[in-house]
Each structure stands twice: as structure tokens, then as C-alpha cells.
Amino acid sequence: MGDSGKKLRVGILGCANIAKKNCRAIQASALCGVTVVASRSDQKARDFISEIFEDQNQSSPSALGGEGAYDELLTGTVCDATYIPLPTKLHEEYVAKALSSGKHVLLEKPVAQSALSYREMLSTASQHGKFLMDGTMFVHHSRTEEFIKSIRNPNRVRFSFTFNGCNNFFKNNVRVKKDADFMGCIGDLGWYCVRMGLLVFSQMDSAELRKGLIQEVQVVKYQLNEEGVPLDADCLVYFSGNRVLTFHCSFIHPFTQTCSIYGTGSEYTATLSDAILPYKGDYLSISLTKNELIQYDEICVSESKVIEVDNTDVQEVCMWKNFSKMVAKVDEESKSQESDIENEVWWGGSSDEVKKANAIASYSLHTQIVLDALMESIRLGGAKVKV
Amino acid sequence: MGDSGKKLRVGILGCANIAKKNCRAIQASALCGVTVVASRSDQKARDFISEIFEDQNQSSPSALGGEGAYDELLTGTVCDATYIPLPTKLHEEYVAKALSSGKHVLLEKPVAQSALSYREMLSTASQHGKFLMDGTMFVHHSRTEEFIKSIRNPNRVRFSFTFNGCNNFFKNNVRVKKDADFMGCIGDLGWYCVRMGLLVFSQMDSAELRKGLIQEVQVVKYQLNEEGVPLDADCLVYFSGNRVLTFHCSFIHPFTQTCSIYGTGSEYTATLSDAILPYKGDYLSISLTKNELIQYDEICVSESKVIEVDNTDVQEVCMWKNFSKMVAKVDEESKSQESDIENEVWWGGSSDEVKKANAIASYSLHTQIVLDALMESIRLGGAKVKV
Incomplete structure (x- = not known):
């Protein structure tokens, strides 16, 4: 799962427009790749995949469709991380499911309905030793x-x-x-x-x-x-x-x-x-x-x-590269090193990547506090x- | 006084920095010229004149200095209009003196300590049939x-x-x-x-x-x-x-x-x-x-x-040209045509210049109201x- 030398396998939760851009960026990032796309509509998932992967010499990700598609993706084993571009109202539920199923999460902004809710998501991420990052590209x-x-x-x-x-x-x-x-x-x-x-x-x-x-x-x-x-x-x-x-x-x-x-x-x-x-x-x-x-x-x-x-x-490729690197280090270091949620250290670790992971989560949380x-x-x- | 064919004779009240720029613009405007400069300091008035007029093949304006210099300029007959760049607090007093002495006034901004005060100045200007305009160049x-x-x-x-x-x-x-x-x-x-x-x-x-x-x-x-x-x-x-x-x-x-x-x-x-x-x-x-x-x-x-x-x-030359044209028409038309202060017609007249004169005064007044x-x-x- 995100080990160096192995590509981070990303699952896409929902076929929002912004997911296309991210999907292309994931494919271009060398450190990760899309392995599965889930949509409540089977057709939508397949259309999405054929649109994004038509010109690529890559194996296409699998498509999951129907009512239970999101849960199937999250509880399955074909991805290590999931990208969640769902409407904000659904974040709490699916982020919790993803994290407790052992998936790292890249979450679209605005990340939560409140900072309180986002703090809980981060705590859950910390408990499971999984990285939770927001999808702000420019940073x-x-x-x-x-x-x-x-x-x-x-x-x-x-x-x-x-x-x-x-x-x-x-x-x-x-x-x-x-x-x-x-x-x-x-x-x-x-x-x-x-x-x-x-x-x-x-x-x-x-x-x-x-x-x-x-x-x-x-x-x-x-x-x-x-x-x-x-x-x-x-x-x-x-x-x-x-x-x-x-x-x-x-x-x-x-x-x-x-x-x-x-x-x-x-x-x-x-x-x-x-x-x-x-x-x-x-x-x-x-x-x-x-x-x-x-x-x-x-x-x-x-x-x-x-x-x-x-x-x-481009910035979205930078984001997915950074995410992949941070995920690898969070996986590696946070198991053995202490978190300190009070001080916004959700993932223990001494590498630059883990420090950066915590810093990004802090910025994301305080952005939500201001909102x-x-x-x-x-x-x-x-x-x-x-x- | 400001008749077509004759240059508008402008007196400068005080030697503020901004007066230099205006003085040069007046000289460059063809329709007007500086005839007198007053300062509470005799030396300052003479220095000002020698600085501005050193390189010009024009007759220098006369210098008035000392405690009574402003009043002397305003009650004298060597200018038809006066430029007042004094601090705002002094506007009410000197604008009233200038207008009641039959001088048109170009007044630096902010024009007054309050819109009420400016309304009074405009009423005085209306009564005397003299134009009062603020010194905003860009317009x-x-x-x-x-x-x-x-x-x-x-x-x-x-x-x-x-x-x-x-x-x-x-x-x-x-x-x-x-x-x-x-x-x-x-x-x-x-x-x-x-x-x-x-x-x-x-x-x-x-x-x-x-x-x-x-x-x-x-x-x-x-x-x-x-x-x-x-x-x-x-x-x-x-x-x-x-x-x-x-x-x-x-x-x-x-x-x-x-x-x-x-x-x-x-x-x-x-x-x-x-x-x-x-x-x-x-x-x-x-x-x-x-x-x-x-x-x-x-x-x-x-x-x-x-x-x-x-x-x-340049804009300051445009301003003095416009001022000179409006003064000429205010002089010509407002004697015989009714003002309507209630409706912000301080100077009666049907020419474009007089209409523009009233419009500028309106903008100036409402700017002051907002301030x-x-x-x-x-x-x-x-x-x-x-x-």
C-alpha cells in the first residue's frame, strides 16, 4: 500500500466533473494510478472510464455501479486510497467509511459542513493511521x-x-x-x-x-x-x-x-x-x-x-505526487510514532513528508474554521x- | 472677466505643493493665466513665482505677501478667479470672501468640512453668479x-x-x-x-x-x-x-x-x-x-x-481649460437665467458649459455627502x- 516502488492504487468515488481532471492527473503522476471508479449509475462509471482512458495505453480501472457501489469500493481491496469529490454533505459518512476500511483519502473542498466535523474526520484518520488530505491544488x-x-x-x-x-x-x-x-x-x-x-x-x-x-x-x-x-x-x-x-x-x-x-x-x-x-x-x-x-x-x-x-x-499532478509520497510515509511512520491531536499532529513521524502531511491538514482545518x-x-x- | 478672447486671470491663494502643478497647468492652458500669487510669507510667494516662471517667456504674476495677503488678493482687481489649495478647515472663510468679492473659485478637495458647509458655499456662488468648482483633475x-x-x-x-x-x-x-x-x-x-x-x-x-x-x-x-x-x-x-x-x-x-x-x-x-x-x-x-x-x-x-x-x-490642463470655458459661460448666462438650487442648478444657463458646471458641482457635493x-x-x- 503506497510502498516506495509500488504505485498507490486510487479509487474514485463518484463521477463529478472535477474527478475527470483528477483522474487524468493521477494517471500522469507516475506515483499513483486509478484502479477503480464507482458511481451510483453503472453507465456513468463506464462512460467516465471510457472517456478518460480511451487514448491511454494503460489498463483501464474497473467500474463499480449501482446503489452499493461506493461501499463496495471502500470495503474492497483494489485500492489503497480514495478520491472523494462528493457533495460536502456526504463527506462525513464516506470519509469515515473509507478511513475505517483502511483507505487514505483525498477529499474535495469544502471538506466538511463544519470544522467540528472535519476535526472528527482527522481524528478518525489519525486512529487508523491513514492520511486525509483536502483537494486544494494550488498549494x-x-x-x-x-x-x-x-x-x-x-x-x-x-x-x-x-x-x-x-x-x-x-x-x-x-x-x-x-x-x-x-x-x-x-x-x-x-x-x-x-x-x-x-x-x-x-x-x-x-x-x-x-x-x-x-x-x-x-x-x-x-x-x-x-x-x-x-x-x-x-x-x-x-x-x-x-x-x-x-x-x-x-x-x-x-x-x-x-x-x-x-x-x-x-x-x-x-x-x-x-x-x-x-x-x-x-x-x-x-x-x-x-x-x-x-x-x-x-x-x-x-x-x-x-x-x-x-x-x-501542472498543479494537479504536483498534488497527486505529493499525496502519494505523503501516504507512503504516513503508512511507514505513523504506525510506530505517536500522534498528538491536541497539537495537530494527526500522524506521528519525523520525515518531511509526514510533517508536511500534518501541516496541510492544519491549513485545511483552519480554513474550515474561518469558513x-x-x-x-x-x-x-x-x-x-x-x- | 473670462470673456471669450480674453484670458481668465487667476490668482493663487497660498503656495501649497499642489499649487505648483496647477500653476503650470494654468499657464499651459491658453485660456487662462496666473496674474497674482499670495502667501502669508512674502518670501514664499516670491520663491514660488521664480520657481514656476523662471523658464517662461511670460510676464510673471505679482506677489502678495504677509498677514493680509489673501484678503488683498481676494478683494483686489488683478484676478477674475482664484485657486484655493488651503487646508480644508479654511475653505469656508476664503471661499465666501472670494465669491462675495466677485471671484470664481477653483477649490482643492476635500472641498469642505461637511456637505452642509459645501452647500452653503455653492449657494453663495449661486447668489453671486460666480462658478465654484472642485480641483479633481481626472474627471x-x-x-x-x-x-x-x-x-x-x-x-x-x-x-x-x-x-x-x-x-x-x-x-x-x-x-x-x-x-x-x-x-x-x-x-x-x-x-x-x-x-x-x-x-x-x-x-x-x-x-x-x-x-x-x-x-x-x-x-x-x-x-x-x-x-x-x-x-x-x-x-x-x-x-x-x-x-x-x-x-x-x-x-x-x-x-x-x-x-x-x-x-x-x-x-x-x-x-x-x-x-x-x-x-x-x-x-x-x-x-x-x-x-x-x-x-x-x-x-x-x-x-x-x-x-x-x-x-x-494632460488632465490638469484639461481641467483649467474646462474651468475657463465654464467660467465664461457662467458669467455670460447666469446673470439673466434663473438658478434652482433645490434641483442643484446653481447657475442658470442653457449652454453645455453651464450645464456641465452644475453637473460638476453636483458630483462634488454628493462626493462630500458620501465622505x-x-x-x-x-x-x-x-x-x-x-x-
């Missing part, structure tokens, strides 16, 4: 670290992650259904904005998350659908030291995915204009802009430069909520 | 209209106008002194953001300002100095139809002057990265960016184009305030 690409480290003493992150849903989206998509993903745009898009904010203000040191880094949140403007699910929200997250993340997430706005970092220690502003779904290409870019006021009220100049970061492995607080702010009509 | 450049009209059905304007003040700025600048410009960054920088928001959401039709366009404001995050003057503020202005202006204005942040318009009627986002102090050059730019999500969670592409707008006359509400929001600890 796995090296551009993210370069971006974050490019501005010293960051004090403001501004994020806009928005798109214009079509009629069908508002009618049928799980993201706007109270009974599926009740956090709407906060859960679907705000997730990334918050995650980036946490990474920036902690300077990628997850220990900072447990030192009062996050203070308050406020949703200052929002629009809900008739089910009470947020479709549009302007949010602030206050960090210690008077630092702030401001973001706009929306299903009813032109498509944007722009993130900027400002800092007192830098004359430059760093910006990603493709922060979440990067443009295709051999390199990903970071824009650094310096605006200078030569004389107040008079002359200003602007200087820009671009940092290019290798994109040989909970944002939803609470909406419930309170836009009030400030302490975290 | 006079044709790029602004092109920018605003480039996005159909705008529903969001985002503005960031910030700079990093130096130690001396925080110690001595009027912008951070309660007794001079108590609105701090809200008055100094927010002024422009609000003005732009009003122009965008009214689609440059000032009549919209009197139809419930502006609804509420909220300062969601702010930092005050020890005198209670805002140094940094995140503000929202809510417009009818669920439209919003969000802006960040700050004296303690890297220099930015970026404004974007988003709309439901356009796939493009329009952005000015030099919205307030344009870069030098033959053309000013408007960036239009279209981000497209080809397949959700999958492929996105970005397309950009740039609109170039002629910059033969008042923002200051009230701060006084209430960041509460929403109805406008």
Missing part, C-alpha cells in the same frame, strides 16, 4: 511558495475569485443547494481565498495557525439565493498585527481569479492573475509591480517584472465574528 | 469617460488609492492633522474613489445623483492616528440595484492607484492602473481583460486589450450608515 505547485515569499512583511492579501454561473448552474449545481454545499460561494471559492490568506500570513509555517494568527472575520456584503445559500460575498479576515485578507467570491460576477499580496517590507506588489486555475504553459507567472510616487501630487512611475516558475508538472466563522457572520447579518 | 480627461463607458451595466467598482507616507508626512502634513484636514485618507484619497464610483454608477448623468443612487456606506476596517484622523480605511459604498463601490485608501500602504469596473453587460473588466496621477506619455491607457472559463474546473483563458486615449492635454457618511461610519465604529 502543491512551487509557484505558490515563490509568490508568498516574494513580498516581505505582508500585511494585506486581496483576492477576487468569481465567475458567472449559467442558468443551469443555479438550477442544478450542488454548489448552490442547501442540502449539498450549503456554504455556496464561501465554501466553493472563498475556500481558496482563505487558504491563501492563511499561507501568506503564516509564511507557510503551520505552527503560526495555533498562535492566535486569525482574529476575526466579517462578511460585509452578501447575496443569498432563495435557499439561503451565498451566491456573492465580500469578506474580510483579520489577522494579528493589523493584517488583513479581503476577498470577493461570487457566482454572479465575471470570471476573475486574481490575488495580490502587499507588504510593508517590499515596494513591490505581487499578483497572480491565474491564482486558482493557472493558464496552460511551460511556466507559470508571478507579476511584481512597483509603483513609485516620485514627488507627491506629481510624478509617478510604474515598474513591472515577471517571475516565471517551471510548470512541467464557519464567515457563515456565522452571514447568519448575524454581516457582523464581525471572533475566530 | 476632466477624456479617458475617464471612455473608461466608464467601456463596461456596460457596471455593478462593481474596485479602487485602491494608497501610498506610504514618510515620517515627515505623519508629523507635519495637513492631511493627518485634525485641525486642518480631519478626514485624513478618506478626504484626501477616498475623495477620488467615491467620485469615480458616482460617475460610474450614474453613467455620468448627474441627475441620477438625486434619484436615490447612493444608499449606504460602511467603513469596514480603519486605522486612526492619535488625533483620530483616518490613516487607512477599507470602505464600501452601496448603490441602488445591488451595485457597490469597494475601496481601500491609505497613507500606510505601498503606492497604488488602481481602479477596476466590472459589469453584468460585459465580459471584460476595465482597469486603470494610473487612475489618479496618470503616467506621462502621448496616450493614456485603459486595460480591458476578459477571463474565460472554457470548462468549469478546467480550462481558462485570458484575453487583454488596451485602449489608448490621446493625452496631448460625511463614511466619517460617521467611523464614529460609529464601522457601522453601516444610510446616505
Whole structure:
């Protein structure tokens, strides 16, 4: 199971659109491969497999269909890990089943209906010595670290992650259904904005998350659908030291995915204009802009430069490679080394991979904590909520 | 006085830095010229004149210095109009003196300590048939209209106008002194953001300002100095139809002057990265960016184009040309045609220039109304305030 030299065998739970992208990434990752796809519809599972594997010289995964397909996959022995892109409401049930059946889990975001629920999932993962990771791709690409480290003493992150849903989206998509993903745009898009904010203000040191880094949140403007699910929200997250993340997430706005970092220690502003779904290409870019006021009220100049970061492995491939490596080390080390859930060490181990595994889980948990607080702010009509 | 064919004679009241820029613009505007400069310090007035006029083949203006210099300029007959860049606290007194002495006034922003005070100034101007205009430059450049009209059905304007003040700025600048410009960054920088928001959401039709366009404001995050003057503020202005202006204005942040318009009627986002102090050059730019999500969670592409707008006359020259033209028409028409202050017609007249004069005054007044509400929001600890 995930031993070095052996590919991690991944089972796909449900044929969501996002699963296709991940399925391709798994196949491209060298360290893992899809061995089984389950759907409640037998036809859907087979269509999914034939679509993804048509052009590949690989053995196709097996298809599981019907009412019991998910359980069959989870309790079976044809995979070591499972990818769960189900609606958030179903996460608790299937993550528990997967973990207790000895499967590692890569879970789509938003990970849970509440941080409490996610803490329980992580505890279960810890008990079983199985890794539970969220499916946020951008954190796995090296551009993210370069971006974050490019501005010293960051004090403001501004994020806009928005798109214009079509009629069908508002009618049928799980993201706007109270009974599926009740956090709407906060859960679907705000997730990334918050995650980036946490990474920036902690300077990628997850220990900072447990030192009062996050203070308050406020949703200052929002629009809900008739089910009470947020479709549009302007949010602030206050960090210690008077630092702030401001973001706009929306299903009813032109498509944007722009993130900027400002800092007192830098004359430059760093910006990603493709922060979440990067443009295709051999390199990903970071824009650094310096605006200078030569004389107040008079002359200003602007200087820009671009940092290019290798994109040989696109972010979803990076994610699956990292996941596979971490799974291998969690399997290897967490059996013999103590966990310390109180201090967010769900998997004991001294390797970099296991440390990274715990750090990712911490970021994921604290992202969920912030989302909970944002939803609470909406419930309170836009009030400030302490975290 | 401002008749066609004759240059408008402008007197400068005080030798603020911003006065130099305006002085040069007046000289470059062909329709007007500086005839007198007054300062409480005789030396300062003479230094100012020798600095600005050293390289020009023009007759230098006369210098007035000493305690009574301002009054001497205002009651004298060597100018038809006066430019007042004094601290906001002094506006009421000197604007009244100027107008009652028969001078047209171009007044630096923020125009007044309150909208009430500004209404009184405008009434006085109306009574005397003299034009009172604020010194906001960007509204006079044709790029602004092109920018605003480039996005159909705008529903969001985002503005960031910030700079990093130096130690001396925080110690001595009027912008951070309660007794001079108590609105701090809200008055100094927010002024422009609000003005732009009003122009965008009214689609440059000032009549919209009197139809419930502006609804509420909220300062969601702010930092005050020890005198209670805002140094940094995140503000929202809510417009009818669920439209919003969000802006960040700050004296303690890297220099930015970026404004974007988003709309439901356009796939493009329009952005000015030099919205307030344009870069030098033959053309000013408007960036239009279209981000497209080809397949959700999958492929996105970005397309950009740039609109170039002629910059033969820089914005401050445009402003003084416009001011001179409007003054001429106000002089000509407002004597015989009725004002209607209730409906924000301070100067009667049927020419485009007089209509434009009234429209500019309306935008200026409603900008001040919004600033008042923002200051009230701060006084209430960041509460929403109805406008």
C-alpha cells in the first residue's frame, strides 16, 4: 500500500466533473494510478472510464455501479486510497467509511459542513493511521511558495475569485443547494481565498495557525439565493498585527481569479492573475509591480517584472505526487510514532513528508474554521465574528 | 472677466505643493493665466513665482505677501478667479470672501468640512453668479469617460488609492492633522474613489445623483492616528440595484492607484492602473481583460486589450481649460437665467458649459455627502450608515 516502488492504487468515488481532471492527473503522476471508479449509475462509471482512458495505453480501472457501489469500493481491496469529490454533505459518512476500511483519502473542498466535523474526520484518520488530505491544488505547485515569499512583511492579501454561473448552474449545481454545499460561494471559492490568506500570513509555517494568527472575520456584503445559500460575498479576515485578507467570491460576477499580496517590507506588489486555475504553459507567472510616487501630487512611475516558475508538472499532478509520497510515509511512520491531536499532529513521524502531511491538514482545518466563522457572520447579518 | 478672447486671470491663494502643478497647468492652458500669487510669507510667494516662471517667456504674476495677503488678493482687481489649495478647515472663510468679492473659485478637495458647509458655499456662488468648482483633475480627461463607458451595466467598482507616507508626512502634513484636514485618507484619497464610483454608477448623468443612487456606506476596517484622523480605511459604498463601490485608501500602504469596473453587460473588466496621477506619455491607457472559463474546473483563458486615449492635454490642463470655458459661460448666462438650487442648478444657463458646471458641482457635493457618511461610519465604529 503506497510502498516506495509500488504505485498507490486510487479509487474514485463518484463521477463529478472535477474527478475527470483528477483522474487524468493521477494517471500522469507516475506515483499513483486509478484502479477503480464507482458511481451510483453503472453507465456513468463506464462512460467516465471510457472517456478518460480511451487514448491511454494503460489498463483501464474497473467500474463499480449501482446503489452499493461506493461501499463496495471502500470495503474492497483494489485500492489503497480514495478520491472523494462528493457533495460536502456526504463527506462525513464516506470519509469515515473509507478511513475505517483502511483507505487514505483525498477529499474535495469544502471538506466538511463544519470544522467540528472535519476535526472528527482527522481524528478518525489519525486512529487508523491513514492520511486525509483536502483537494486544494494550488498549494502543491512551487509557484505558490515563490509568490508568498516574494513580498516581505505582508500585511494585506486581496483576492477576487468569481465567475458567472449559467442558468443551469443555479438550477442544478450542488454548489448552490442547501442540502449539498450549503456554504455556496464561501465554501466553493472563498475556500481558496482563505487558504491563501492563511499561507501568506503564516509564511507557510503551520505552527503560526495555533498562535492566535486569525482574529476575526466579517462578511460585509452578501447575496443569498432563495435557499439561503451565498451566491456573492465580500469578506474580510483579520489577522494579528493589523493584517488583513479581503476577498470577493461570487457566482454572479465575471470570471476573475486574481490575488495580490502587499507588504510593508517590499515596494513591490505581487499578483497572480491565474491564482486558482493557472493558464496552460511551460511556466507559470508571478507579476511584481512597483509603483513609485516620485514627488507627491506629481510624478509617478510604474515598474513591472515577471517571475516565471517551471510548470512541467501542472498543479494537479504536483498534488497527486505529493499525496502519494505523503501516504507512503504516513503508512511507514505513523504506525510506530505517536500522534498528538491536541497539537495537530494527526500522524506521528519525523520525515518531511509526514510533517508536511500534518501541516496541510492544519491549513485545511483552519480554513474550515474561518469558513464557519464567515457563515456565522452571514447568519448575524454581516457582523464581525471572533475566530 | 473670462470673456471669450480674453484670458481668465487667476490668482493663487497660498503656495501649497499642489499649487505648483496647477500653476503650470494654468499657464499651459491658453485660456487662462496666473496674474497674482499670495502667501502669508512674502518670501514664499516670491520663491514660488521664480520657481514656476523662471523658464517662461511670460510676464510673471505679482506677489502678495504677509498677514493680509489673501484678503488683498481676494478683494483686489488683478484676478477674475482664484485657486484655493488651503487646508480644508479654511475653505469656508476664503471661499465666501472670494465669491462675495466677485471671484470664481477653483477649490482643492476635500472641498469642505461637511456637505452642509459645501452647500452653503455653492449657494453663495449661486447668489453671486460666480462658478465654484472642485480641483479633481481626472474627471476632466477624456479617458475617464471612455473608461466608464467601456463596461456596460457596471455593478462593481474596485479602487485602491494608497501610498506610504514618510515620517515627515505623519508629523507635519495637513492631511493627518485634525485641525486642518480631519478626514485624513478618506478626504484626501477616498475623495477620488467615491467620485469615480458616482460617475460610474450614474453613467455620468448627474441627475441620477438625486434619484436615490447612493444608499449606504460602511467603513469596514480603519486605522486612526492619535488625533483620530483616518490613516487607512477599507470602505464600501452601496448603490441602488445591488451595485457597490469597494475601496481601500491609505497613507500606510505601498503606492497604488488602481481602479477596476466590472459589469453584468460585459465580459471584460476595465482597469486603470494610473487612475489618479496618470503616467506621462502621448496616450493614456485603459486595460480591458476578459477571463474565460472554457470548462468549469478546467480550462481558462485570458484575453487583454488596451485602449489608448490621446493625452496631448494632460488632465490638469484639461481641467483649467474646462474651468475657463465654464467660467465664461457662467458669467455670460447666469446673470439673466434663473438658478434652482433645490434641483442643484446653481447657475442658470442653457449652454453645455453651464450645464456641465452644475453637473460638476453636483458630483462634488454628493462626493462630500458620501465622505460625511463614511466619517460617521467611523464614529460609529464601522457601522453601516444610510446616505
